[in-house]
Amino acid sequence: MPRQVPRQEPPDTQHRSPNHTERRGVDPPDMVVLHYTGMESCDAAIARLCDPAAEVSAHYVVDIDGTTFALVDEHERAWHAGRSSWGGVVDVNSHSIGIEIVNPGHGLGYPPFPEPQMQAVEIRLTLIMERWSIPPERVVGHACIAPGRKIDPGEKFDWRRLAQRGLAVWLDPLIEDNSAPDATGQSDLFRAAAERIGYAVPDQSEWSPELLDVWQAFAMRFLPGQAGREPSATGVAHAKRIAERWPCIDPALANT
Secondary structure, eight states, rough: OOOOOOOOOOEEEEOOOOEEEEOSSSSSOOOOOOOOOOOSSEEEEEEEETTTTOOOOOOEETTHHHHHHHSSOOTTSOOOOOSSOOOOOOOHHEEEEEEOOHHHGGGOOOOOOOOHHHHHHHHHHHHHHHTTTTGGGGEEEEESSSTTTBBOTTSSSSSHHHHHSSSOOOOOOOOOOOOOOTTTTTHHHHHHHHHTTTTOOOSSSSSHHHHHHHHHHHHHHOOOTTTTOOBBBBHHHHHHHHHHOOOOGGGOEEEE
């Protein structure tokens, strides 16, 4: 579905963060990373993202009522991705625009993302993607780029809704049975599919703890009904479908 671009850029509340640098060898940005704040309030999140001692930041913060705060100019490199990788790119901060979505996260009840907030995220994504010609397959979550280290924005975030508006990618699973047979013996199939999608995968054979982290990141993003479960055969098959539909750039060709 084509994006419906707003006629006019909505006004942002300016709350500039000092935590940014120049992008490193990347112009323009070619990714968007979505996060949740994981803090009790929007004020607390902004205070941290603007604290020089914290050494973290994002380009935008979207509050639960849809109010959007601009913290770092899109031309600058914000510090939101940390140790991460996607499609062979290891300096994700230089490649991306980071959007922090106000939500207390899994440790503090993890409520749903309200409608005004989702609408504001959609507007912001539409503007960013049009401005920088970013394709929907380059919109990812924090957990996608840092499996095992991060789990946001989590399984309650509505990626399917974004995809229906051309702002992300999504395939409905062919089988909705979350009790499908396990994926014993299919670790190599999942590893190959996940790497082709863009995930950084470990070299170990079988379902190592590190590969299970990638599975959980994949499930939260593409199979939220299977988040927190063991790998399934249907999940591995779903990963193969997504990899075939939206293969990430060859890591050998990626600008890291």
